[in-house]
Amino acid sequence: xxxxxxxxxxKPITNYKMGSDNIRPLGLDIHNPVxxxxxxxxxxxVVLSLMYQEASAELFGWLRPFLTREFDWFLVxxxxxxxxxxxVLIFLPLGSVRIGGKNATPDYSYAGWIAMLFAAGxxxxxxxxxxxxxxxxxxxxxxxxxxxxxxxxSPGNANIGIVGTVHHWGLGGWxxxxxxxxxxxxxxxxxxxxxTLRSAFHPILGDKIWGWPGHVIDTLAxxxxxxxxxxxxxxxxxxxxxxxxxxxxxEPTNTVVVLLIVGITIIALGSVxxxxxxxxxxxxxxxxxMAVALFFFVFxxxxxxxxxxxxxxxxxxxxxxxxxxxxxxGREDTSYFxxxxxxxxxxxxxxxxxxxxxxxxxxxxxxxxxFVICVLIAPTLVCALWMSTFGGAxxxxxxxxxxxxxxxxxxxxxxxxxxxxxxxxxxxxxGIIAPISLVLIIIFFVTSSDSGSLVIDTITAGGKxxxxxxxxxxxxxxxxxxxxxxxxxxxxxALQGAAVSTGIPFTVVVLLMCYTLFKALQSEPx
Numbered sequence: 001x002x003x004x005x006x007x008x009x010x011k012p013i014t015n016y017k018m019g020s021d022n023i024r025p026l027g028l029d030i031h032n033p034v035x036x037x038x039x040x041x042x043x044x045x046v047v048l049s050l051m052y053q054e055a056s057a058e059l060f061g062w063l064r065p066f067l068t069r070e071f072d073w074f075l076v077x078x079x080x081x082x083x084x085x086x087x088v089l090i091f092l093p094l095g096s097v098r099i100g101g102k103n104a105t106p107d108y109s110y111a112g113w114i115a116m117l118f119a120a121g122x123x124x125x126x127x128x129x130x131x132x133x134x135x136x137x138x139x140x141x142x143x144x145x146x147x148x149x150x151x152x153x154s155p156g157n158a159n160i161g162i163v164g165t166v167h168h169w170g171l172g173g174w175x176x177x178x179x180x181x182x183x184x185x186x187x188x189x190x191x192x193x194x195x196t197l198r199s200a201f202h203p204i205l206g207d208k209i210w211g212w213p214g215h216v217i218d219t220l221a222x223x224x225x226x227x228x229x230x231x232x233x234x235x236x237x238x239x240x241x242x243x244x245x246x247x248x249x250x251e252p253t254n255t256v257v258v259l260l261i262v263g264i265t266i267i268a269l270g271s272v273x274x275x276x277x278x279x280x281x282x283x284x285x286x287x288x289x290m291a292v293a294l295f296f297f298v299f300x301x302x303x304x305x306x307x308x309x310x311x312x313x314x315x316x317x318x319x320x321x322x323x324x325x326x327x328x329x330g331r332e333d334t335s336y337f338x339x340x341x342x343x344x345x346x347x348x349x350x351x352x353x354x355x356x357x358x359x360x361x362x363x364x365x366x367x368x369x370x371f372v373i374c375v376l377i378a379p380t381l382v383c384a385l386w387m388s389t390f391g392g393a394x395x396x397x398x399x400x401x402x403x404x405x406x407x408x409x410x411x412x413x414x415x416x417x418x419x420x421x422x423x424x425x426x427x428x429x430x431g432i433i434a435p436i437s438l439v440l441i442i443i444f445f446v447t448s449s450d451s452g453s454l455v456i457d458t459i460t461a462g463g464k465x466x467x468x469x470x471x472x473x474x475x476x477x478x479x480x481x482x483x484x485x486x487x488x489x490x491x492x493x494a495l496q497g498a499a500v501s502t503g504i505p506f507t508v509v510v511l512l513m514c515y516t517l518f519k520a521l522q523s524e525p526x
Contacts, residue, residue, distance in 0.1 A: 033215040035460040038222040042478060049485035049494075060486075060497035067500045068342040075345040076328035078507045083175040083326075085514045086372050089182075094521040095369030099182075100189040102525060106365035113366075115288040117359050117375065124236040124444045125169070126291070126386050127437065132419040133168070134391025135398065135410045137161035137336060144335035148324055159310060162391050163317045164336060167325045169383040170318065171376060173348040178375045179510055180356025182368065183517040189364050190524055194463020197221040197353060201512065203519040217509060218459050221353040224506040225459070227498040228350030229452040230483040234495040235417070236445040237261050237483065242417040243438045246425075252417075258484050264442060265480035268449035273469055283447045290440045294433070295386060301427050302393035311388040318384065343496060346503030349510060357455045368521065394423050402426055449479055 049056045068075075089095055098104055106113065136145060138161035143149045147164030150157050183200040193199035198214035205213055237260045241252035250256060271283055299307055331337045363371055397403030405422040409415040424433050453476035458464065461471060486494040 033212075034218045034222065034462070037215070038219050038460060039474075039478070042223075042226060042482065046478075046481050046485045050488065053488055056494060060494035064343065064497035064500050065338070067497075067504060068338050068346070071504050072338060072342040073328040075342050075349075075504065075507060076326060078511055079172045079176065079345050079348075080326050081511060082179050082514060083172050085518075086175045086178045086376050089372050089521075090369055094518075094524075095367065095372070097186075097190075097368045097521055097524040099185045099366050099368070099371065100364040104189070104365040108362055112285065113362055114374065114378070115285045116362055117379070122379070122383070124232050124239070124441060124448065126383065127420055127441055127444065128235050128239055128416070129165070129169075130386055130390035130420065131394045131406065131423045132410055132416045133165040133340075134161045134387060135394050135406055135419070137164045138395055139398070139407055140411045141335050144333060147333055147336050148321065149332045159314050159317060159388075159392065161395070162310070162314050162388055163321055164325070165387045165391060166314060166318050166380075166384045167322070168340065168344040169387060170380040171322070172326070173344065174376045174379050176345075176348045176352045176510060177355045177359065178372050179513055179517065180352040181359040181363065181375060182371055183513045183520075184357055184360035185363050185371070186517060186520050186524070188360060188463075191520065195357065195360065196459050196463035197357075197509070199463065200516050203516045204512070220502075220506055220509065222456055222459055224350045224352070224502040225354040225452060225456055226479060226482060227502045228347060229354055229448060230479055230486060231347060231350070231495040231499040232448055233261065233445060233479065233483040234487050236441055236448075237264075237487065238417040239420070240438060240441050240445070242415070243421055243434065243441070246418060246421045247434045247438065254488060257487060261480050261483050261487075264445050265449060265476060267442075268446045268453070269473055269476050271446055271450040273473070283443055283450070287440065287443045287447055290436065290443065294437060294440060295389065297433065298393060298427065299389050302389070302396070306396070307389045307392065310392045311385055314388045314392075315381075315384055343500060346500040346507075347496070348503075349507050350499045350503035352506070352510060353459070354452050354455045357458060358451050390423065397423070397426050449476060452479060
């Protein structure tokens with residue numbers, strides 16, 4: 001039965017037979033084609049990457065720049081469409097539809113909900129890129145790296161590097177998460193379908209979502225999630241290794257990075273086995289407290305008044321430059337546009353099944369308007385404040401002559417994983433703040449890994465949210481192995497190439513979800 005407004009107005013679709021495709025060997029509960037195809041291909045990828053490391057490095061070194069150059073217009077236009085769609089939902093009457101039905105109530109408080117949303121959606125990114133991006137866009141490669149080719153030395157444009165950073169961590173990226181998360185939530189909690197990507201395509205595929213078209217969608221979602229997630233895990237491992245070297249003098253060799261991934265994956269396994277409330281939720285809340293504490297330390301030490309003034313200017317310029325930054329045609333800032341923007345959009349899209357499904361699981365009881373505002377606008381404001389504070393303070397240090405160590409690792413030798421620690425080194429109490437930052441990065445690492453394991457397990461178990469724990473253990477372990485394989489087979493370029501190669505095809509899936517979500521919302525009471 002296809003979804004029709006006249007027949008399914010506010011009613012769940014209950015005639016699915018997902019469980020009939022599941023197999024249960026040795027007490028497992030897996031969705032046969034999706035689990036077996038995904039797991040087999042990913043294991044094969046790990047084996048080949050480790051066997052042929054030089055060839056892997058060469059392949060991924062070519063792949064990312066090729067894809068971001070050839071598909072730049074497609075990625076940017078796709079994200080523009082998603083953002084406009086989300087903004088429209090806020091103002092339409094459809095915004096009053098409640099996830100789970102008219103009488104549904106939230107499972108989590110605002111504090112717990114937003115903490116989990118941030119921990120899953122931002123992950124290691126703020127700590128890795130908070131200093132790196134604003135400094136790079138301001139000082140590297142001249143006009144090609146400056147957003148829109150605007151010279152930061154020109155009057156009124158001193159913060160253009162921060163504005164370019166906020167563009168990558170603002171409305172566009174969160175709109176991707178909002179589309180996927182809201183689609184999954186509506187089709188699961190309002191339409192009674194499994195919490196898996198194929199469910200969102202019932203309006204256009206009907207019962208075919210239970211066959212191979214649905215298998216293909218879910219398998220693609222597994223690949224996008226896994227490679228998008230391992231990119232972040234790899235960045236986190238590199239940053240932790242760099243921090244250990246800076247604080248404790250431990251050389252950041254490949255062996256150290258591999259041991260870090262193994263050790264933190266083991267910690268993530270413990271969180272996975274503890275479950276959503278005891279594991280993921282508690283770690284997310286600890287994460288938020290530590291991140292807020294680090295932020296306020298930097299905020300007050302570097303000057304609260306300066307930070308707030310800069311933040312106001314950055315947000316004003318961001319609104320003014322949003323349309324030019326969202327235009328893919330006739331760009332002269334080639335390094336910024338191809339090297340960063342198109343990679344970011346592919347990376348966000350690769351992450352979207354993971355973050356979208358995770359926030360769908362925790363968002364029952366929220367209205368569509370409430371969901372979109374909290375997922376879209378609130379994180380943008382917070383990310384902009386973080387980037388303005390950290391990046392702006394780093395730029396001030398460089399302008400005053402005390403930040404040569406920052407430009408040395410960002411511009412001269414390009415060692416992005418150490419940029420945060422070179423920045424913190426200019427502040428008081430480095431011997432205390434640096435180890436705390438290391439712990440914060442590790443917890444971000446763990447929350448990303450355990451959240452991702454829960455999501456991939458849900459997809460490969462046919463949408464079941466209570467599959468056997470051994471399956472979550474399997475996926476958590478495989479995430480660590482993929483991160484190791486990519487780091488040894490090409491380093492950061494391999495991580496980024498893998499994310500882009502899965503993010504681009506999944507862009508088509510997310511665009512179609514805008515249409516199916518709109519159709520589903522039209523059939524809901526409000």
